[in-house]
Amino acid sequence: MEIVGRSITRVDAVAKVKGTAKYVDDHFVPGMLHAKAFRSTIANGWVKSIDVSKAKALPGVVAVITYEDVPAHTFPTAGHPYSKDPSHQDVADRNLLTRRVRYVGDEIAAVIAVDELTAEKARQLIDVEYEEYAPVLTAEAALQPGIPEIHGGTGNVLGRGGYEVGNMAEAVAESDHTFADEFSTQVVAHCAMENYSAYAYMEENGRIVVVSSTQIPHICRRIVGQALGIPWGRVRVIKPYIGGGFGGKQDTVVEPLVAFLTTKVHGRPVKMELSREETFISSRVRHPFQFRIETGVKNDGTLSFRNLEAISLNGGYASHGQSIANNCGTKFRQQYRQKAIKYSCKTLYTNMPAAGAMRGYGVPQAMFVMESHLDDIARALDLDPVEIRLKNIPETGHKDPLNGIVALSNGLKECLVKGKELIRWDEKKSNRANQAGTKRRGLGVACFNYASGTHPVGLEVAGARIVMNEDGSVQLQVGATEIGQGSDTVFSQMVAETIGIPLSMVHILSEQDTDISPVDLGSYASRQTYITGMAVRKAAEEIKAKVLDYAWGMTDIPAQVMDIVDGWIVYKHNGEKITPLSEIALDAHTDVVHAKPFTADVTNNARVNALAFGCTFVEVEVDIPTGKVEILEIYNIHDSGTIVNPTLAEGQVHGGVSMGLGYALYEQMLFDPKTGKPLIHNLLDYKLMTALDTPEIGAHFVNTFEPTGPYGAKALGEPPAITPAPAIRNAILDATGVKFNDLPMTPQRLIAKFQAEGLI
């Protein structure tokens, strides 16, 4: 392969560096109105009365819309493909504006004004009287009988799930040891550089156009249609460049409301941009989980059974809800062999911001509990943490008993071997017995598995359209969205490789427009390279076949003996040049009889999936008196099949590991237990790692080939964020002998536990 596998500079690099790439906020629309939401200041209750008269009277205010003005029906917001099967549909529990407030930040009303400042001022002029209930912030509180339900009729249970595979009784009986423990993870925020921003206007034919920083334009169109109760084709969604999403924009946070607001001002453009504070308190967060795990194991470290109970806390609205807990359970199952495995989970409503999709989609939580627990078992049995993992990894070709996914490629063992070498595991382990002193070093490892897309749970439709110009260059349109991950570059490489043209001859349209972009479900589930890549490759193959067939007609040389290499039609057997591709393309545009410019408009419904694997190896130095953990070395080693663009892949790993480090050590949204008010809602208080805090991150890949993936590729987007936390937790354990079962592992927590265990 000439172009796939090469570290091409990303196609949007210059535009992004120079600032010419246009984001939502770079769009200038004359006469744009600005909207601000009036948000609940209480976590739980309802609005007894609202007075918007002062707001309406403020000069520059165009309209004030309240919960009284919105449709009565509810709609879902999660960025999932639609299903006609009601049992497969997302929970529709949200109104455009609400009288029943469910978290601090819930949207009660919206002010539309001629500028943002006026909208902000008017928002502050709205008076409201609440009836307040005690905030529900924990599982215990949510399940307390007799309290007002957050959503009537639910008992505050959004969903339940689980499975049991294998003969559990036998497996329990065969176990030499049984281990049980409890873990918990925290609420974190995505912190994409670009906050949520969208504007909407109406075309003169009454259709609504929404321009949004979204990962999911086609799904967004459907949800806006549902929210407003209009046919989905009456909505058009346009996605310009986007400053990150991380799953937060696999949801419809502002689009339904701006779409509704424009209908209230005769179709004038209405924009709503959330501030950083609003993004923290009123968009989406990562689900906090509480876990109880139990594992049966033989003396040699072979797993006999595993049992996980999970409670996921979801906030005030469903969003992705129970899907996260389900995914947590699937990845818990797929990683190791055992005789029997059981998972049970429930997702509860609370009075916190809605938890939605976030990089890893429940799996960072799953891997934190299972990989931490596995180290505790290894330690108890005096087994090497790497050895116990190697012992339990299923062979390549293993078929999951429930979803039927076959791991046609599985490089997890190679990842572990590679990571051991990189960090000099054995050498350091043997030198570290019985450390004393205040600074102690330790090694940790954690493994993960992840899927490439959502099959068979979700639909995996992707589309690609290619048109070839007279000079042989092509335009590529996809419905999948570039959200910073580099998918536009990867798709361009695939097209150049497949057709046989230089990368400079591939022009990708980075903007998605649901009116014209091929239908694709969007960017999530680490599906772009694998799922959309299949459609892209299919379209490129169709173009190549058309070119060679046309060339056959022109040259009388059979298509089968020709190839396209670097923009030339050549003999396949010896590479001898026959004619420039541009001659063929020009003829296909201009021949009086045969003219028919080459196009391909392809949909691919992928009903396969591929497991990506990998692990984190880390060496830490723990300063016992201060509780500070320094990362000395960290390596993420990935089996993502063929790496289409090594530099971009490294970038994904660097970003993901950085996110994982924050998850392990620093990041957490806290809420006042009495009022439910968020205590942290800005980037000063929220301890996001900066470049200065971030250690050098080693990104490595093992060489596998996924037969179902385009050019052998499989998922890479989310995996890097998954295992830093358990690896660091295990390294701290290795250094200090102290187990930390709750994230994040902040200095405060470390000191408290070191004191409790007598280290200080």
Place this chain on the structure above:
Amino acid sequence: MEIVGRSITRVDAVAKVKGTAKYVDDHFVPGMLHAKAFRSTIANGWVKSIDVSKAKALPGVVAVITYEDVPAHTFPTAGHPYSKDPSHQDVADRNLLTRRVRYVGDEIAAVIAVDELTAEKARQLIDVEYEEYAPVLTAEAALQPGIPEIHGGTGNVLGRGGYEVGNMAEAVAESDHTFADEFSTQVVAHCAMENYSAYAYMEENGRIVVVSSTQIPHICRRIVGQALGIPWGRVRVIKPYIGGGFGGKQDTVVEPLVAFLTTKVHGRPVKMELSREETFISSRVRHPFQFRIETGVKNDGTLSFRNLEAISLNGGYASHGQSIANNCGTKFRQQYRQKAIKYSCKTLYTNMPAAGAMRGYGVPQAMFVMESHLDDIARALDLDPVEIRLKNIPETGHKDPLNGIVALSNGLKECLVKGKELIRWDEKKSNRANQAGTKRRGLGVACFNYASGTHPVGLEVAGARIVMNEDGSVQLQVGATEIGQGSDTVFSQMVAETIGIPLSMVHILSEQDTDISPVDLGSYASRQTYITGMAVRKAAEEIKAKVLDYAWGMTDIPAQVMDIVDGWIVYKHNGEKITPLSEIALDAHTDVVHAKPFTADVTNNARVNALAFGCTFVEVEVDIPTGKVEILEIYNIHDSGTIVNPTLAEGQVHGGVSMGLGYALYEQMLFDPKTGKPLIHNLLDYKLMTALDTPEIGAHFVNTFEPTGPYGAKALGEPPAITPAPAIRNAILDATGVKFNDLPMTPQRLIAKFQAEGLI
């Protein structure tokens, strides 16, 4: 048919009336630079020296570019499809800027500044010294030996053409009478509401984007590529709404230069908008012609031979050049039967603005001479003007001996019969013998034929793409351009009719973008409804077939027995509803196994043509002392096959006839014979008819069906403008007995001739 044939309100009506439709000038681009051309003030000569130092020194000026800075190679500008056959290519005689100036207004340099006013000021600071030659404004002057050639090596002859069919010697011998005469037509301007306007910028990958008020985005892309000497795929052309073109924008007037200028300022956006004065003097005009015609006829009025010699004056650059004279000759041939026919023409360079395409493309000139001359013959033989025409019209099914076009439908006779009735021809004729007095009334008629597109001369590729949404509504993309003629509405009707959905479920993308719009050659040659319509219908048929096939799979009812009516799948035999289309469309988006949204991306290479016919009937009252001609009644009767939208068709006729009236009576660009300077270059001096000057225009259609056209339709765009001039000329002759062989027939000319012939 439910929707085709109905007077649907045009799809862009509300947007245009409310001002929300976005034209080039409505696009706001931050940091836009403005360019003004420095134009020659002499008609013929060259620049001995140029001094741009003062212009460069003016604050706000970013760059001054002169003929020294542009590529040496020349390029063509005409909006014709490209041909690899050099003999079929347009004449490439233009540089981006020129030292050798060829008319007053020729572009010598360009100033780029931060705003338009500064650019205008700086343009006035450029000093230039010319060497001046005598201006060449007539055929005689152009062919004078020894003068400096306008383009070296041409002898000022841009092209020659002609044909001879049949046995001329025999035909001459068989004639009872031979008539000969001379005619001439003037220079007129298009006067589209929107002047020429375009801006260009560079994408970060170096591609050039041109946003232009153009009729021909795909051809414009190619010409910009040629002009700059870069691969055509490195250019992207976007066409927003456009305020009229009439053929003037079937040319590249400003696009190559703005595309070049942006490359000189590091890709910053550069805009060039011609003022009305610049549009008059330096865009395109209609070719003036000089004719000599000779006709042999038998005693009963049967034509035996016809012979036409034409000289077309083309201005300083080729533009569409000789093609116009060729088209003039083709339509001269196709209208009547005769034993032999001959045509010879040449097109000469002069020092006037380049003549290009304009509504009718040489045919208003052809019909003025032949239809005027025919009336003179009828008068000489004492035959009724309608009768002599009816006698010589070929039967339906007549095949043109040269281009092979078969007139599968020909309603010209029906048009004549209908026109006679409308104007009460026989009744008025019989009452009008021997008028005296100063006010005299007369009746006139003139016929025309016109083609639907350019086959077999030009390539006729058109494309359409349709995608269906979940609710069964569709988006339609075409590469053909809505330029006010209503094509977007007509295409939408075709799609609604073909698929079987309400018009409100068809969303047409009015903007063309060469990166994504299906390849189409653009709007010209009255080709949209006929040529692009074929592609649109084909795409819609493909969608319908896919829907019914999918419905077969869902319902188990064979596709062949189902139909789609008003958004429902129904039984074909009795119309009974089976399921809403939306159910099928939604399933095709969401079914886990079969999901594949319905799309069609179709190219049609039309190798057919269809002749449209029609005539003008007019009654005038001539005020002999003042030379004023009043139009009492005027009717245009058209055979354009099926009329897809009667109201829009009427609008076409009203606009075209109005243009024809101005051509007949008022409009003319005049040039100072000594200096070549245009004497008329604004809408005050140029006598464009206003609403107050325009009589009530009767638009009528006869009922024919063109088998090759979509739904039986054929050309209508240009035809209405063709025959008002000869019909009025013939009516004046009828009223006064005086022949006017030169256009326009202004009061000054009428008075002069009435004086010469003793009427006053």
